[in-house]
Amino acid sequence: MSNLRVYNSYVRDKEDFVSLVPGHVGMYVCGPTVSGESHLGHARPYITFDVIFRYLMHLGYKVRYVRNITDAGHFEEEGREAVDKISTKAQIEKMEPMELVQKYTNLFHWAMDQFNCLPPSIEPTATGHIVEQISMIEELIKAGYAYEVNGSVYFDVKKYAKGHDYGKLSGRVIDDLLETTRELEGQEEKKDRADFALWKAAPPEHIMRWKSPWGEGFPGWHIECSAMSTKYLGKQFDIHGGGMDLLFPHHESEIAQSTICNHVPPARYWIHNNMITINGKKMGKSYNNVIKLTEMFSGDHPMLEKAYSPMTIRFFILQTHYRSTLDFSNEALQAAEKGLKRLMEAYEWLKQSEAVGQRSEVGGQKQEDEGLKKKVTTLLNELDDFINDDFNTAKVMANIFELIPVINSLKDKTIAFEALGADTFNLLKDKLKTFIEDILGLKQESAANDDKLKGVMQVLIELRKEARAKKDWATSDKIRNQLAEIGIQLKDEKNGNISWNLTSL
RNA sequence: GGUACCGUGGCCGAGGGGCUAGGCAGAGGUCUGCAAAACCUUUUACAGCAGUUCGAAUCUGCUCGGUACCUCCA
Numbered sequence: 001m002s003n004l005r006v007y008n009s010y011v012r013d014k015e016d017f018v019s020l021v022p023g024h025v026g027m028y029v030c031g032p033t034v035s036g037e038s039h040l041g042h043a044r045p046y047i048t049f050d051v052i053f054r055y056l057m058h059l060g061y062k063v064r065y066v067r068n069i070t071d072a073g074h075f076e077e078e079g080r081e082a083v084d085k086i087s088t089k090a091q092i093e094k095m096e097p098m099e100l101v102q103k104y105t106n107l108f109h110w111a112m113d114q115f116n117c118l119p120p121s122i123e124p125t126a127t128g129h130i131v132e133q134i135s136m137i138e139e140l141i142k143a144g145y146a147y148e149v150n151g152s153v154y155f156d157v158k159k160y161a162k163g164h165d166y167g168k169l170s171g172r173v174i175d176d177l178l179e180t181t182r183e184l185e186g187q188e189e190k191k192d193r194a195d196f197a198l199w200k201a202a203p204p205e206h207i208m209r210w211k212s213p214w215g216e217g218f219p220g221w222h223i224e225c226s227a228m229s230t231k232y233l234g235k236q237f238d239i240h241g242g243g244m245d246l247l248f249p250h251h252e253s254e255i256a257q258s259t260i261c262n263h264v265p266p267a268r269y270w271i272h273n274n275m276i277t278i279n280g281k282k283m284g285k286s287y288n289n290v291i292k293l294t295e296m297f298s299g300d301h302p303m304l305e306k307a308y309s310p311m312t313i314r315f316f317i318l319q320t321h322y323r324s325t326l327d328f329s330n331e332a333l334q335a336a337e338k339g340l341k342r343l344m345e346a347y348e349w350l351k352q353s354e355a356v357g358q359r360s361e362v363g364g365q366k367q368e369d370e371g372l373k374k375k376v377t378t379l380l381n382e383l384d385d386f387i388n389d390d391f392n393t394a395k396v397m398a399n400i401f402e403l404i405p406v407i408n409s410l411k412d413k414t415i416a417f418e419a420l421g422a423d424t425f426n427l428l429k430d431k432l433k434t435f436i437e438d439i440l441g442l443k444q445e446s447a448a449n450d451d452k453l454k455g456v457m458q459v460l461i462e463l464r465k466e467a468r469a470k471k472d473w474a475t476s477d478k479i480r481n482q483l484a485e486i487g488i489q490l491k492d493e494k495n496g497n498i499s500w501n502l503t504s505l
Numbered sequence: 506g507g508u509a510c511c512g513u514g515g516c517c518g519a520g521g522g523g524c525u526a527g528g529c530a531g532a533g534g535u536c537u538g539c540a541a542a543a544c545c546u547u548u549u550a551c552a553g554c555a556g557u558u559c560g561a562a563u564c565u566g567c568u569c570g571g572u573a574c575c576u577c578c579a
Contacts, residue, residue: 033578040579171509172574172575176507246579282572284577285577324518334529339529342543399526402527477538481540
């Protein structure tokens with residue numbers, strides 16, 4: 001079997017993955033800013049890294065997955081006073097900042113749960129680590145790489161760039177950076193335009209504020225991740241992840257801060273997921289084309305033709321490689337929905353069927369079909385190679401889909417069980433469980449698990465079977481059609497059974 | 506303006522010098538009381554123009570088109 005290779009943004013190439021401490025992996029992923037509701041864009045990184053988290057654990061690593069919650073307002077609005085986004089909104093909504101932050105954090109957690117994303121090992125908040133951030137800033141000042149002006153502290157990028165490669169991660173050239181950075185409020189305080197804030201003095205109207213050696217203020221955007229990753233994962237850890245839009249300046253700045261404080265670059269492997277686009281444009285606040293996750297799930301948005309379930313979105317995202325952009329459209333989502341349905345229905349049958357007792361009742365071949373066995377085992381073994389190749393879930397999915405006709409043919413008995421053989425059957429079952437459930441994190445999400453509903457359906461199915469036996473087509477069609485109207489689809493199978501599932505209306 | 510990246514069949518998307526990606530949709534068939542589902546078969550492809558090569562969707566150059574980052578962002 002192949003070894004795991006990951007694309008490291010820092011070297012712009014795929015590398016063999018070797019953890020710093022054998023058997024353990026430390027992974028830090030930049031979490032959401034909870035000043036607003038999570039949107040479709042948030043789904044991508046957290047589902048991507050959920051699969052990475054799951055796969056590393058599958059490989060046997062003990063993984064500490066740290067994902068922060070940015071709940072401290074420390075953003076400046078262009079052309080205005082340094083007013084905190086969170087506090088601005090809080091005034092409008094007449095809420096306490098922390099109340100607002102809590103609300104959106106809860107919503108975020110709820111959405112992650114809907115997506116079947118495993119919770120991270122540690123989920124630190126920026127507001128809970130002000131002390132750590134302040135002491136890191138003090139270290140930077142002591143080291144001579146940060147300076148204070150009017151109660152704010154800035155990182156000296158020019159000085160850092162003399163001895164270090166500032167811009168390596170994001171492919172920036174420092175000199176260009178100095179010239180092309182746009183005019184921003186507060187620039188005059190900085191020694192250099194490329195410098196970034198570590199601590200900002202809070203203007204009087206700023207609600208979120210903390211005491212510091214430099215007066216009351218709030219931390220700069222980049223310092224929280226450096227402080228918290230160091231605290232929970234050490235000076236150097238294995239994986240640092242996030243969206244590609246964070247490459248610059250966020251991750252570049254993190255590298256600079258951490259490198260000065262810890263004398264070692266923070267992460268070995270930088271992994272960045274690409275963006276979700278909508279009509280070819282990045283989804284983002286600045287573009288006014290944001291679809292919130294609650295709107296995705298309810299279908300309550302002008303751009304949406306219908307509601308899309310969390311698993312449909314998860315599947316849709318995993319059908320694409322994480323480093324490609326993924327364009328959203330109703331058509332694409334609906335294609336994903338149908339594909340997922342076919343996949344899960346075949347898989348559900350496979351899951352409940354046993355190798356023992358799977359004797360084909362009909363005639364036909366009773367011998368093992370070497371060609372079929374080889375095809376199945378090859379497709380299954382390739383799953384490991386594909387996921388190892390920089391988490392290529394798209395190829396994993398493709399192979400799984402190639403196995404579906406085999407599963408359905410076993411179900412319909414157009415392929416005799418003996419043709420596949422018990423060993424291959426069990427391999428198929430085990431591997432698909434591992435990949436579909438454990439690694440890709442897909443699950444059956446319909447209410448079809450309700451025992452009472454199951455009982456009711458059994459009654460209706462019996463009635464329909466009896467009607468059909470009497471060739472009472474009026475009754476049998478009535479049962480089928482009326483159920484269809486309320487979103488329950490009946491399917492007459494080849495073996496005379498009737499199965500059912502819930503459909504989205 | 507600077508720096509990257511991308512342009513694949515009706516749609517979405519893998520791949521990345523010679524080998525069917527896959528999904529959805531379309532067509533034909535099998536099955537079925539009918540339908541659906543399922544299964545089988547199947548059509549449409551690599552933006553354009555040059556070049557390298559025995560051979561290019563894949564490499565190189567140019568052209569056109571698009572996107573991202575440079576400012577908060579997943």
